[in-house]
Amino acid sequence: MIELNDITYGYDGTALLSGISLSLSPGSFHFLTGPSGAGKTTLLRLCYLDLTPSRGSITVFGVPAARLGRNDVAKLRRRVGVVHQDCGFLDHMSVRENIAMPLATSGLDPAQHAAEIDELLAWVGLTDRAEARPAELSGGERQRAALARALILSPDVVLADEPTGNVDWEMSLRLLTLLVELNRMGKAVLIATHDMNLIRAAKSQVQARVLRLRRGQLDMAGADL
Numbered sequence: 001m002i003e004l005n006d007i008t009y010g011y012d013g014t015a016l017l018s019g020i021s022l023s024l025s026p027g028s029f030h031f032l033t034g035p036s037g038a039g040k041t042t043l044l045r046l047c048y049l050d051l052t053p054s055r056g057s058i059t060v061f062g063v064p065a066a067r068l069g070r071n072d073v074a075k076l077r078r079r080v081g082v083v084h085q086d087c088g089f090l091d092h093m094s095v096r097e098n099i100a101m102p103l104a105t106s107g108l109d110p111a112q113h114a115a116e117i118d119e120l121l122a123w124v125g126l127t128d129r130a131e132a133r134p135a136e137l138s139g140g141e142r143q144r145a146a147l148a149r150a151l152i153l154s155p156d157v158v159l160a161d162e163p164t165g166n167v168d169w170e171m172s173l174r175l176l177t178l179l180v181e182l183n184r185m186g187k188a189v190l191i192a193t194h195d196m197n198l199i200r201a202a203k204s205q206v207q208a209r210v211l212r213l214r215r216g217q218l219d220m221a222g223a224d225l
């Protein structure tokens, strides 16, 4: 569904990532790991076409990204749910309104999708926090709300950037279980994480591939869990 072919990318003229090839196929589950600053977020941004590589090509849902106009990019991005590292909530809006936001920005009426919002709130266990402001949520609640928002447009691919960054171990496992459940529904899942314990915990639940970013390159030798 998303393919990166021999990608090079850097900020300010220096190559941060080089020779990166990656294929996220339907039902695949990947962890992306590597030291802080290795380029995990950057790689995710390339996957959802938020950045354009300086070399190499990206194909999304069978379409070469280089051929896409801005409207096409916006349309295809709806099929990719992103859980951002900082969650990226609008603080003056309730949890429910934040989850509904991608509907509104896609020209859909949130009122017509109230049942889906309720269903997602229940699935992530936040029904009773729906009217809270993001600032009132715990770390784990924020991450689950961010996951619900990433799913509101029923994406085919879910990219999660450090989804367990600020939560305790029990909550990390709960988030992992939700992501595994999505994968079982056929979605491609990619999780960027520092947390090797999380990767080990996934072993009994899902057949995952571990990608390690090292010195700008992707190492996946012997990487299957």
Ligand SMILES: Nc1ncnc2c1ncn2[C@@H]1O[C@H](COP(=O)(O)OP(=O)(O)OP(=O)(O)O)[C@@H](O)[C@H]1O
Pocket (backbone or CB within 6 Å): 011, 012, 016, 034, 035, 036, 037, 038, 039, 040, 041, 042, 043
């Ligand atoms: N918009 C930007 N402009 C310039 N440099 C950037 C920008 N975004 C990231 N960088 C730099 O690129 C490098 C990789 O950043 P990135 O956020 O992709 O790494 P990461 O592996 O996700 O890090 P972490 O694990 O700490 O979140 C870092 O050195 C960062 O400072």
